[in-house]
Amino acid sequence: MEDHRLRIATAILAYAVQKDTDAAVLCNLSGIDFAAVEQNRQPAITPARLNELWTHASHLSHDLLFGLHLGESLQLAALGIVGEIIKTSSTVGEGITQAAAMAHLFTDLFSVSVEHHTGTFSIQFNPLTEGDNFSFRQTMDMFMAFVVHEMDGLVLEKIKPVAVNLPYAIKDGDLREYERVFRCRPVTRANTWAIQLPAAYWNKPIVTAQYELQQALLQKVTGAALPDVNPQSLQARIYRYLLSNAYLGLASLEDIAANFNVSTRSLQRKLKEEGVSFQQLAEQARKSLALHYIDSGNYQFKEISYMLGYNELSAFTRAFKRWTGTTPASYQKQGFTVRKHEQVLN
Known part of the structure; x- marks a missing residue:
C-alpha cells in the first residue's frame, strides 16, 4: 500500500505549504527524504513516517483539524483512482458502489460498505486496524470530508448529509467547524464512521x-x-x-x-x-x-x-x-x- 501512503503524504505536504509551513522542515521532522520529494523520486513512506507527517503538519500549521480541512480542499484528481471510478460511473449510486468495492486499492486503513435504509443510504467506513491515534483520526476526517465535498462537483449542488457519525468526542470549540465542513451537526461517540445521505442522491446522474x-x-x-x-x-x-x-x-x-x-x-x-x-x-x-x-x-x-x-x-x-x-x-x-x-x- 506504498502508493496510497505516498499520495496521502503528497497531499499533506502540498496542503501544509499552502498553510505557510516549510515543506523541508516538515519532511525532516517526519523522516522523509525532501530531496526525493522535490525530484519526484517517490520517497519511501512507511506507516510510522505518515503518522509523524500528520502530527508535525498539524503542529506546524497550528491546526488540530488539519485532516478535516485537507479533505475539504482536496480535488478528485488528487487521489488517482477516485477519478477513474467517477469517469466510468453514470450515477452517484454506481460511483459509490464501485468505490466501496475498490477501496482496498487506495487504502489499507478501512473498507467501505453501503447500507440502504428507508429514505436514506449510508456510506460506512470500516476500520481494518485499531485506529485510536491522532493520525488515524486525521486520515478518517480527511476521507469523510473529501467524500462530502467532492460529491458537490459530481451533481452540481451542495450535498447535505442527513447525518455524519463519528466514534469519538469533539471539543465544544471544534464542533461548529465540523458542522460547517459536514453541513450537519455530527453525531459523536457513535458506533461507526458513516455518512448518511438522502436516498434521492442515489440515482442522481454524475456530471463527468x-x-x-x-x-x-x-x-x-x-x-x-x-x-x-x-x-x-x-x-x-x-x-x-x-x-x-x-x-x-x-x-x-x-x-x-x-x-x-x-x-x-x-x-x-x-x-x-x-x-x-x-x-x-x-x-x-x-x-x-x-x-x-x-x-x-x-x-x-x-x-x-x-x-x-x-x-x-x-x-x-x-x-x-x-x-x-x-x-x-x-x-x-x-x-x-x-x-x-x-x-x-x-
Missing part, C-alpha cells in the same frame, strides 16, 4: 465533465501566479486556492478563513498588510478563470457566468467588460481571429 474541469483547473493553477508577488505570500496562496477549487464555485472569505484556520478579521488584516483585499483577489481569480474558460472554447457564456458565481449573464458581461474593456463575445471573436491567422502562417 466536472472531473475534466477539475483536471484543467489543477493544470492551470500549477503555473498560475500573481505578477510581482512572492509566491509564498498569503495573497498568492489564497489566489491559488481560489483557482484550484473554482470548479465548485469561488470560495467565500468565510470558508477560506476557516480552512486556513484563522478568523475572517485576521485574514483581512493580513491581506491588508500585503496591500490587497480578498475582494481584489476574488476579482483577479474570476478574470483569470473567465479568460481561461473562453479561450478553451468548451463553455457557453451562460455556463461560465454560472461557474463564476454570477446569477445573471448580464452581470458577468458587465464584470468582463470592466476587466478587459470588451465583451465576452468580442473577446472570443478576437481570439478566434488570432488563432485562425496563426494557423494560416503555420
